[in-house]
Amino acid sequence: MSLNTLAVSKNTKEYRCRKPQYSPYYQCIEDNYEVFERSYDAKYQEKFGYLRPIVSKVIYQYLDCGILHNGFARVKCNDCKNEYLLAFSCKRRHFCPSCHAKRVAAFGEFACSNVLKNVPHRHFVFSIPKIIRIYFLFDRTLLKELSRIAWEVLSLYYKNAVNKKGTAPAAISSIQTFGDMLGFNPHLHILCADGGFKDNGTFYAAGKDLNAESLEPLFRHKLLSMLVKRGLITERVIELISSWYHSGFNVYCSDRIYPRSAQSMENLARYIIRASFSQERLSYLSESSRVIYKSKDGSDTEDFDSLDFIACLSSHIPNKNEQMVRYLGFYSNVCRGKRKKQGSAESEYVIEDDSYNKGCSKSWARLIKKIYEVDPLVCPKCGGKMRIIALLEDYNIIKKILDWLGIDEFRRDRPPPKRLAVADSFDDYAQNDYVDCNYSDF
Ligand SMILES: [Zn+2]
Ligand SMILES: [Zn+2]
Known part of the structure; x- marks a missing residue:
C-alpha cells in the first residue's frame, strides 16, 4: 500500500x-x-x-x-x-441518525421484496390518550401489549370483512414512541393487507368501505381492560375517560393502497420505522446550551434545554432485543418460513417492479x-x-x-x-x- x-x-x-x-x-x-x-x-x-x-x-x-x-x-x-x-x-x-437511516433503507427493501404481497393494503395508526402514556414509559413491556391488542382488533375486523373460511389477515406492525416534538407518545403503525389470504396464497379483498371509527371502541375497551388487569388503573379512570367527548383513543385508516405502486409501499414501510427525530429540524446553541427543534411542517418550534432534549431522546431508545417491528398473520415469520419450505404460492406474488429483487443481499x-x-x-x-x-x-x-x-x-x-x-x-x-x-x- x-x-x-x-x-x-x-x-x-x-x-x-x-x-x-x-x-x-x-x-x-x-x-x-x-x-x-x-x-x-x-x-x-x-x-x-x-x-x-x-x-x-x-x-x-x-x-x-x-x-x-x-x-x-x-x-x-x-x-x-x-x-x-x-x-x-x-x-x-x-x-444514531446514520445507522438508523441504513436500517430504514434495509427494512424498506426487505419488507417489499420478502414480506408484503402484491395486493391492496391499508395503513393504520392506533393511538392512545395522554393520561395513560406514562405507564408505557415506565414499563416498556406494555408496548408489546399495545401491539397485541391492536392486532387482535384488526384481525377480528378482517376475518369478518372477508368472511371466507380459512383465510388469515396479514400485516407488519411497528411501534413508535415519539410525537412530532419528541414527547413520549406510544402508538402503532400497521401496514395491513386489505383482506385475507388462504394457505395456498389466494387473496380475498375486503369490501372497499371501512369505517376506522368502528374499530376504536373495541381497541379502547381491550386496552383499558389490560391496564386494569395489571393493576395500573381503576374502573374509576375508565369511567372518567369514557365520559370525555374525545376519549383520546384513535384509529386512523388510510385509503386503500393499490398493488404495483411498489415505490409508495417502500416509502410507507420506511415511514413506519423512521427515526424518532430529524437532524435537519434541529439547531444547537452551544453558548446557551439550548436546542431549537422545528415541527415537521415548520410552523412551530420548541426551545429545549440541552439536557431536557437528551432526556426526551433517551426515552425513545428501545431496550436490547426489544422487538419494535412484528410480522403478523400470513406475513408472520412462521408462515413465511412454511411457505418457503414448501416453495408454494410465492411466485404468484413476486413484486413486478424488480428493482428490489435485483441482487437481494442487503449488503x-x-x-x-x-x-x-x-x-x-x-x-x-x-x-x-x-x-x-x-x-x-x-x-x-x-x-x-x-x-x-x-x-x-x-x-x-x-x-x-x-x-x-x-x-x-x-x-x-x-x-x-x-x-x-x-x-x-x-
Ligand atoms: Zn481504482
Ligand atoms: Zn452509528
Whole structure:
C-alpha cells in the first residue's frame, strides 16, 4: 500500500468518513451527555423512570460511531491500488441518525421484496390518550401489549370483512414512541393487507368501505381492560375517560393502497420505522446550551434545554432485543418460513417492479449507496472494484496511521474518547458494518 495514496484520497469525493462530530446534533450530545448522566437521578428520574443502562451504552457508542480513531477498515482498489479508510459504525437504533437511516433503507427493501404481497393494503395508526402514556414509559413491556391488542382488533375486523373460511389477515406492525416534538407518545403503525389470504396464497379483498371509527371502541375497551388487569388503573379512570367527548383513543385508516405502486409501499414501510427525530429540524446553541427543534411542517418550534432534549431522546431508545417491528398473520415469520419450505404460492406474488429483487443481499455497501448515493466499494478513481483488506483495532497502530496522515478528528484538545469498553466486545463494532441487519429486532 502507499499511505501517500491514502493521503491523496482524503481529498477526493468518494465515501470515506461522515465526520459526524461536526454535526450540531453530535456536538450537543458530546457537550452535554456526561452532565446529563450525572444529573439524571435528581432531574429526570421522576419524569422518565430510572436511567436504563442501554441508554448510556447506545449514546456512547453513537459518540464513537464513524470516528476513525476507534478503528477502521482499509479499503483498496483491485485495479489501481487506490486506498481509503472506513470507520466502524455503531448500528444502533434511533439515537444514531446514520445507522438508523441504513436500517430504514434495509427494512424498506426487505419488507417489499420478502414480506408484503402484491395486493391492496391499508395503513393504520392506533393511538392512545395522554393520561395513560406514562405507564408505557415506565414499563416498556406494555408496548408489546399495545401491539397485541391492536392486532387482535384488526384481525377480528378482517376475518369478518372477508368472511371466507380459512383465510388469515396479514400485516407488519411497528411501534413508535415519539410525537412530532419528541414527547413520549406510544402508538402503532400497521401496514395491513386489505383482506385475507388462504394457505395456498389466494387473496380475498375486503369490501372497499371501512369505517376506522368502528374499530376504536373495541381497541379502547381491550386496552383499558389490560391496564386494569395489571393493576395500573381503576374502573374509576375508565369511567372518567369514557365520559370525555374525545376519549383520546384513535384509529386512523388510510385509503386503500393499490398493488404495483411498489415505490409508495417502500416509502410507507420506511415511514413506519423512521427515526424518532430529524437532524435537519434541529439547531444547537452551544453558548446557551439550548436546542431549537422545528415541527415537521415548520410552523412551530420548541426551545429545549440541552439536557431536557437528551432526556426526551433517551426515552425513545428501545431496550436490547426489544422487538419494535412484528410480522403478523400470513406475513408472520412462521408462515413465511412454511411457505418457503414448501416453495408454494410465492411466485404468484413476486413484486413486478424488480428493482428490489435485483441482487437481494442487503449488503452494507449497497445500503450506503442507497443513502449517500456513492458506492463505497467502487473505486472513485478508476471505477474498479474495491475490497476490504484489513480491519484495524489496535489503538497504537491506528494512532500512528492517523497522525501520519494528519487526520485529527477531535473538535477540541482532548484525548480520544476510549469508550470501546462500553460495547460488549470489539466484535460488536467490527461486525457492525459487515453483517446483515436482523430485521425482526427493529
Ligand atoms: Zn481504482
Ligand atoms: Zn452509528
